[in-house]
Amino acid sequence: GVSDAKPVAIHAETSMRMMTTLDVETNILRSTIAAFSAVVGGADSLSILPYTFAHGLPDAFARRVARNTQLILRDEAHVGFVSDTSSGSGNIDELTAQICAAAWAEFQIIEGEGGMLRSLFGGHYQQRVAQTRAMRAAAYASGERVIVGTTTHKLTNERLVATLESARITPSHSGVISCEAMPLIRIAAAFEGAAL
Numbered sequence: 001g002v003s004d005a006k007p008v009a010i011h012a013e014t015s016m017r018m019m020t021t022l023d024v025e026t027n028i029l030r031s032t033i034a035a036f037s038a039v040v041g042g043a044d045s046l047s048i049l050p051y052t053f054a055h056g057l058p059d060a061f062a063r064r065v066a067r068n069t070q071l072i073l074r075d076e077a078h079v080g081f082v083s084d085t086s087s088g089s090g091n092i093d094e095l096t097a098q099i100c101a102a103a104w105a106e107f108q109i110i111e112g113e114g115g116m117l118r119s120l121f122g123g124h125y126q127q128r129v130a131q132t133r134a135m136r137a138a139a140y141a142s143g144e145r146v147i148v149g150t151t152t153h154k155l156t157n158e159r160l161v162a163t164l165e166s167a168r169i170t171p172s173h174s175g176v177i178s179c180e181a182m183p184l185i186r187i188a189a190a191f192e193g194a195a196l
Contacts, residue, residue, distance in 0.1 A: 012038035019054040023149025027051035056163035
């Protein structure tokens with residue numbers, strides 16, 4: 001019953017989708033903002049992807065920056081000191097309500113398609129994701145939305161990025177029910193002319 005409920009531990013990780021291969025130092029700022037947002041949003045633990053992640057296996061320096069970003073947020077900015085940092089923020093409450101309404105609408109669509117597995121198997125969910133991705137790419141291409149260092153404020157001379165050598169591993173597709181895999185894509189990939 002309800003009396004047996006235990007608090008859920010939430011682990012957050014910064015998004016690979018937001019990483020750019022151009023002007024990689026901007027990824028440090030993106031990761032810091034994402035990490036701060038995760039803590040304000042209630043994450044109990046956090047992993048920050050190193051800023052060179054879009055180029056390959058990060059070297060020791062990139063991993064150190066990621067680790068130290070967390071330590072600065074914890075030990076110097078004290079972001080974990082208050083248990084509910086966003087409490088009372090009308091802006092965050094409104095954004096949360098909008099996200100909840102959009103999520104509920106999507107859940108209703110999925111249920112109308114027979115549930116998540118049927119939606120995936122029929123390609124319905126993937127089609128909606130692809131449409132959203134195409135709309136966002138068009139907004140970036142038109143300049144309606146920007147990516148600093150990629151679509152605006154570009155560096156004329158990109159610096160070399162240090163990464164470690166590693167082989168790519170293909171994930172296993174041994175599930176009983178399968179559907180066409182959606183490609184992993186970073187938001188900026190179309191504008192950088194680079195794959196993952």
